[in-house]
Amino acid sequence: GENVEQHPSTLSVQEGDSAVIKCTYSDSASNYFPWYKQELGKGPQLIIDIRSNVGEKKDQRIAVTLNKTAKHFSLHITETQPEDSAVYFCAASMGYALNFGKGTSLLVTP
Amino acid sequence: SQTIHQWPATLVQPVGSPLSLECTVEGTSNPNLYWYRQAAGRGLQLLFYSVGIGQISSEVPQNLSASRPQDRQFILSSKKLLLSDSGFYLCAWSVVGRSTGDEQFFGPGTRLTVL
Numbered sequence: 001g002e003n004v005e006q007h008p009s010t011l012s013v014q015e016g017d018s019a020v021i022k023c024t025y026s027d028s029a030s031n032y033f034p035w036y037k038q039e040l041g042k043g044p045q046l047i048i049d050i051r052s053n054v055g056e057k058k059d060q061r062i063a064v065t066l067n068k069t070a071k072h073f074s075l076h077i078t079e080t081q082p083e084d085s086a087v088y089f090c091a092a093s094m095g096y097a098l099n100f101g102k103g104t105s106l107l108v109t110p
Numbered sequence: 111s112q113t114i115h116q117w118p119a120t121l122v123q124p125v126g127s128p129l130s131l132e133c134t135v136e137g138t139s140n141p142n143l144y145w146y147r148q149a150a151g152r153g154l155q156l157l158f159y160s161v162g163i164g165q166i167s168s169e170v171p172q173n174l175s176a177s178r179p180q181d182r183q184f185i186l187s188s189k190k191l192l193l194s195d196s197g198f199y200l201c202a203w204s205v206v207g208r209s210t211g212d213e214q215f216f217g218p219g220t221r222l223t224v225l
Contacts, residue, residue, distance in 0.1 A: 044154070
């Protein structure tokens with residue numbers, strides 16, 4: 001089955017800096033790659049996603065890039081703010097099942 | 111707009127007791143429905159998904175079961191809880207019919223502690 005690796009497991013940045021989280025996947029048939037943000041005690045919230053026919057997608061301060069050849073995708077957050085502090089999960093899917101990475105705990109310090 | 115509800119929000123149960131967690135979705139028809147478990151400090155593990163009433167697929171063998179008695183209702187059950195069943199249980203929904211991956215939207219979750 002699909003295996004998704006996510007790095008780093010923890011990330012601390014200063015407010016205003018950029019943060020990058022990287023994921024790799026094993027199954028070349030995966031064609032959908034969402035990113036979720038989870039705050040403490042809450043359900044994950046979909047923040048951005050990308051499909052395999054696209055190389056990059058941006059939404060304000062958040063961007064995702066996909067390299068199908070290398071089978072990796074990344075989340076980029078620019079101009080980080082304290083409210084960006086949360087756990088971020090990547091996932092890969094080719095159908096019903098989302099296969100999640102183990103998460104990155106992002107801390108943005110003022 | 112669509113809304114997904116889960117209850118209870120928290121639950122503390124003794125080992126060997128039964129379990130019933132409920133999930134309902136509003137504002138959409140015939141959604142795909144999912145149950146995930148999240149252990150402390152880990153990612154999400156898919157337990158069950160359903161593409162319609164009475165249609166349940168299990169992803170991992172365990173002592174849990176799922177049922178979908180109505181279009182927008184998904185229930186997670188157990189006859190006898192184990193300590194290892196403790197975790198954060200999340201229900202999610204997606205739109206039926208996508209052929210290239212589903213955007214899944216999660217509920218607020220149920221924190222289950224088995225003692």
